[in-house]
Amino acid sequence: MSDPSAPLDATAPAAAGAVTWAGVPTVPYSDERLPNGLRLVLSEDHLAPVVAVNVWYAVGSKHEQRGKTGFAHLFEHIMFQGSRHVAKTEHQGLVQGAGGTNNGTTWLDRTNYFETLPSHQLELALWLEADRMATLLDALSQENLDLQREVVKNERRLRYDNQPYGLAWEKLQAAVFPEGHGYHHSPIGSMADLDAASLEDVRGFFRTYYAPNNAVLSIVGDFEPNEARAWAARYFGPIPPNPSIPPLGDMSLPPILGTEYREVVPDDVPLPRMHLGLRAPVWGDPAFDALEVAAQILAGGKASRLYHRLVREERIAQDVSASAIPLVSGASLFALVATASPGTDIEQVEAACWQEMERIAYEPVTADELARAQALLETAELAALQHVEERADRLGMYATLFDDPGRINEQLARYLAVDAVAVQAACAASLLPDNRAFVIYVPKS
Amino acid sequence: MTVDLSVLDVRPSPGRPRPYHFPHFERRTLANGAQLVTADLPGRPLVAVRLILEGGATYEPPDRGGVSILAAHALTEGTERYTAIELVEAAERLGAELSAEAGWDSFSLALTVPAHRLEPAMALFVEVLSRPTFPAREVDRLRDERLADLLQARADPRRLAELSFGAAVFEPGSPFARPAGGLEETVRRLDRAAVEERYVDVHDPRLATVIVAGQLEGIDLAALLERLFADWHPAAGEAPVVRWPTVADPIERTFVRIVDRPGSVQSEVRIGHVGVPRRIADFYATIVMSAALGGLFRSRLQLKLREEKGYTYGASASFDFRRSPGPFSARSAVRTDATAPAVADAMAELRRIREEPVRPEELDAARDYLVGVFPLRFETPAAIASALAGLVVQRLPDDELERYRPSVAAVTADEVLAAAEAHIHPDRAAILVVGDAARVEADLRAAGLGEVEVVREAAPAA
Numbered sequence: 041m042s043d044p045s046a047p048l049d050a051t052a053p054a055a056a057g058a059v060t061w062a063g064v065p066t067v068p069y070s071d072e073r074l075p076n077g078l079r080l081v082l083s084e085d086h087l088a089p090v091v092a093v094n095v096w097y098a099v100g101s102k103h104e105q106r107g108k109t110g111f112a113h114l115f116e117h118i119m120f121q122g123s124r125h126v127a128k129t130e131h132q133g134l135v136q137g138a139g140g141t142n143n144g145t146t147w148l149d150r151t152n153y154f155e156t157l158p159s160h161q162l163e164l165a166l167w168l169e170a171d172r173m174a175t176l177l178d179a180l181s182q183e184n185l186d187l188q189r190e191v192v193k194n195e196r197r198l199r200y201d202n203q204p205y206g207l208a209w210e211k212l213q214a215a216v217f218p219e220g221h222g223y224h225h226s227p228i229g230s231m232a233d234l235d236a237a238s239l240e241d242v243r244g245f246f247r248t249y250y251a252p253n254n255a256v257l258s259i260v261g262d263f264e265p266n267e268a269r270a271w272a273a274r275y276f277g278p279i280p281p282n283p284s285i286p287p288l289g290d291m292s293l294p295p296i297l298g299t300e301y302r303e304v305v306p307d308d309v310p311l312p313r314m315h316l317g318l319r320a321p322v323w324g325d326p327a328f329d330a331l332e333v334a335a336q337i338l339a340g341g342k343a344s345r346l347y348h349r350l351v352r353e354e355r356i357a358q359d360v361s362a363s364a365i366p367l368v369s370g371a372s373l374f375a376l377v378a379t380a381s382p383g384t385d386i387e388q389v390e391a392a393c394w395q396e397m398e399r400i401a402y403e404p405v406t407a408d409e410l411a412r413a414q415a416l417l418e419t420a421e422l423a424a425l426q427h428v429e430e431r432a433d434r435l436g437m438y439a440t441l442f443d444d445p446g447r448i449n450e451q452l453a454r455y456l457a458v459d460a461v462a463v464q465a466a467c468a469a470s471l472l473p474d475n476r477a478f479v480i481y482v483p484k485s
Numbered sequence: 486m487t488v489d490l491s492v493l494d495v496r497p498s499p500g501r502p503r504p505y506h507f508p509h510f511e512r513r514t515l516a517n518g519a520q521l522v523t524a525d526l527p528g529r530p531l532v533a534v535r536l537i538l539e540g541g542a543t544y545e546p547p548d549r550g551g552v553s554i555l556a557a558h559a560l561t562e563g564t565e566r567y568t569a570i571e572l573v574e575a576a577e578r579l580g581a582e583l584s585a586e587a588g589w590d591s592f593s594l595a596l597t598v599p600a601h602r603l604e605p606a607m608a609l610f611v612e613v614l615s616r617p618t619f620p621a622r623e624v625d626r627l628r629d630e631r632l633a634d635l636l637q638a639r640a641d642p643r644r645l646a647e648l649s650f651g652a653a654v655f656e657p658g659s660p661f662a663r664p665a666g667g668l669e670e671t672v673r674r675l676d677r678a679a680v681e682e683r684y685v686d687v688h689d690p691r692l693a694t695v696i697v698a699g700q701l702e703g704i705d706l707a708a709l710l711e712r713l714f715a716d717w718h719p720a721a722g723e724a725p726v727v728r729w730p731t732v733a734d735p736i737e738r739t740f741v742r743i744v745d746r747p748g749s750v751q752s753e754v755r756i757g758h759v760g761v762p763r764r765i766a767d768f769y770a771t772i773v774m775s776a777a778l779g780g781l782f783r784s785r786l787q788l789k790l791r792e793e794k795g796y797t798y799g800a801s802a803s804f805d806f807r808r809s810p811g812p813f814s815a816r817s818a819v820r821t822d823a824t825a826p827a828v829a830d831a832m833a834e835l836r837r838i839r840e841e842p843v844r845p846e847e848l849d850a851a852r853d854y855l856v857g858v859f860p861l862r863f864e865t866p867a868a869i870a871s872a873l874a875g876l877v878v879q880r881l882p883d884d885e886l887e888r889y890r891p892s893v894a895a896v897t898a899d900e901v902l903a904a905a906e907a908h909i910h911p912d913r914a915a916i917l918v919v920g921d922a923a924r925v926e927a928d929l930r931a932a933g934l935g936e937v938e939v940v941r942e943a944a945p946a947a
Contacts, residue, residue, distance in 0.1 A: 065530070087528050089503035090861050125493055129792055132782035137850045138499065139857005158857050160500035171493050190795030194751070198798050198818050202751045204640040262503065271497075280488050308748065310636040343573040352569075355626060358633045382633050408574070415580035422531050422599060426865045 077253025091261035096436035099249035102222030110229015113146035124175035159262035170275035215477035251282035291369035296475035312386035323366035330466035336413040401467035404460040518691035532699030540592035540687025542665040551667020553587035562623035653915035691724040699866035739935035745922035752920030757814035763806035770900035776851040825928035835911040
């Protein structure tokens with residue numbers, strides 16, 4: 041092993057702090073609205089003959105009422121069961137037959153639907169999305185609802201109930217966000233609430249939230265903008281808006297939990313695992329950007345503080361990860377997960393993690409740590425923005441959550457604006473003992 | 486207010502496709518015998534580098550199962566000049582990701598870096614390639630992490646199914662009977678010496694190919710690599726010849742193996758047998774067949790098990806194409822009380838694909854999807870470099886990727902049927918079920934699928 045204090049020669053380039061930024065290419069875009077309120081964001085890129093379409097609806101699991109959890113996501117499945125001119129499962133059939141891929145996702149803040157296709161198939165994707173936004177209820181039946189309820193319950197079994205540590209995130213969410221708050225429950229919902237969902241619920245949900253004035257349509261890739269505008273106006277234009285979308289209730293929260301929460305879950309797991317959740321500022325607050333950088337410095341790579349100490353040096357953990365999970369209503373979630381090595385007590389892992397979290401809150405990170413974290417975040421931005429699908433997703437996301445698709449070109453600058461003072465301040469404000477929720481899995485035996 | 490939605494009554498027809506070609510690439514041979522393949526992709530500033538070496542897990546000694554992957558992971562743990570942390574920090578300052586991995590067929594190093602930092606990142610890359618030290622302390626840690634990971638995998642039904650599937654399908658002693666990362670009995674014995682020995686075997690420039698894809702304008706890669714490879718010479722004597730092993734198919738009659746996981750609310754099901762290698766004459770008919778059976782959203786398996794019966798979140802089938810025949814498998818996770826009927830339905834689909842020609846719309850769906858999605862798969866330098874690596878590893882001709890779309894488009898229903906008859910064997914298959922034996926065994930026996938055996942593994946203690 042070499043002496044870590046020795047200066048690196050030319051083989052190991054760019055000594056500490058000597059990073060030159062690559063610069064992420066600017067994503068050009070236009071931003072307009074149809075008369076019915078549908079927001080249309082276009083971004084041309086003719087590098088490859090592909091095009092991505094993404095529709096973001098401003099409705100997620102946070103909009104669900106008590107007793108109706110899992111509804112936004114169940115509804116997402118119904119959106120693939122056909123509409124007036126599209127038969128059950130034909131949506132995927134047409135997209136795949138056109139040489140495209142497609143899917144939908146539901147999250148706490150929103151739901152989205154997307155297609156990526158060879159560019160000459162753009163009109164098909166717009167027609168498909170418009171047909172279900174306009175006429176979904178024509179194809180809705182009790183049979184379709186019952187069947188998709190079963191599919192979703194199987195998704196729940198697959199991802200949660202039949203997985204080791206499978207309920208940890210659900211428990212963490214429930215601990216960090218109080219009863220009655222929109223983030224208290226997971227998007228997958230409970231089996232009992234899924235069972236109770238009725239056709240009338242589905243109809244009401246559609247009429248309330250699936251309106252053009254509650255959606256953003258983004259198109260990215262190889263297309264001609266005026267042609268795309270004309271198609272968007274043709275297919276989406278006649279869909280009536282919903283003038284009375286209920287506003288989201290007050291979701292504000294105190295910045296920290298106030299008391300520590302601790303839950304120990306004995307389960308069929310071979311190794312103990314600690315899930316630590318902390319309430320954090322909303323996404324959009326510069327302190328949230330600073331926490332993303334902090335997560336990178338704490339556990340973002342092999343040289344990160346926690347990985348280095350727990351996994352490489354002390355060997356008390358099998359793995360460790362940290363993430364700032366972006367949410368926009370009331371508060372976000374900062375999470376740290378670590379699995380104990382065989383023979384190690386989870387208390388020892390917890391103590392070491394907390395020591396490092398206190399340290400990052402009490403002493404500034406080094407210039408080199410900061411520069412490395414930012415360089416990795418820059419490469420990650422560059423990597424993500426290579427894909428037309430990801431660009432369409434982000435334009436829809438920024439338009440929906442921040443009313444500004446242009447933030448796609450500002451995210452990197454936000455990371456680079458974070459300095460050591462900001463990291464320390466953000467950590468000092470959120471990484472507090474009485475802001476901690478622990479969900480700790482331990483082997484049953 | 487009346488709403489006129491009649492514009493939606495007519496489904497639009499596609500426009501004129503823009504021509505697409507797989508990106509142009511160039512090959513040359515470097516002074517030490519290594520091959521260099523470059524694809525210059527203007528407008529793609531994140532460059533992807535792959536260095537492909539012989540030395541996949543297929544070729545490791547059976548009593549050292551897992552050594553290739555352990556050697557790959559240990560490769561970045563330090564060089565003669567730098568500790569692992571110094572290497573990682575130097576890479577991070579460049580915004581670069583540097584890693585090594587082994588698969589069944591090859592051993593590879595990968596680098597991703599913004600183009601303007603390619604040169605210093607390549608220097609690091611070659612440092613790792615040429616002067617690894619495999620510190621014993623780090624090799625031991627990585628070995629222990631693999632052992633702990635196996636513990637974790639045995640608690641996860643999906644991973645337990647993957648761990649158990651090879652042994653159900655391949656002959657004992659076949660490399661494919663175990664996972665590429667190895668199992669406890671061999672991994673436990675691996676150490677620095679085994680890792681170093683493995684790396685010496687694979688580290689021969691005459692069997693190496695460097696692939697670089699991305700925006701390369703103004704970068705003289707050949708000159709850069711000649712300089713960086715100045716000390717990398719082949720060993721004395723002829724270049725070793727790597728033989729691709731044959732793989733026996735030991736299953737004579739279909740059987741059911743239940744791996745008991747008490748309390749499971751779903752059963753992980755794998756149905757399969759020895760498949761085919763990548764280089765077969767009817768490769769394109771086989772992938773079209775496999776897409777129609779279990780590769781599309783509206784595949785026969787998915788429509789039956791998910792959309793008609795609601796047994797599962799998803800069902801699929803595919804061949805794992807390797808140099809030597811890898812497995813064919815149909816896969817699903819089904820709710821526990823539907824296990825036997827779901828397996829029976831899946832088996833019926835495996836028989837039907839051999840008996841009933843695909844309907845014209847099924848054939849179109851599979852062909853059009855594979856042809857149309859091809860350009861979407863190659864948006865990034867990393868994906869293009871990986872496709873080129875596939876050519877190198879499988880020793881396919883340079884025009885294989887350009888021939889892909891016309892070859893798929895030309896596949897007929899008769900060829901699909903012939904491929905199914907030749908390559909799908911429901912009467913000589915392993916049916917592996919990871920689930921709650923107390924709740925599924927009787928039904929599986931009653932279903933008359935074949936002999937039923939139950940494996941009850943005491944979960945190994947942590």
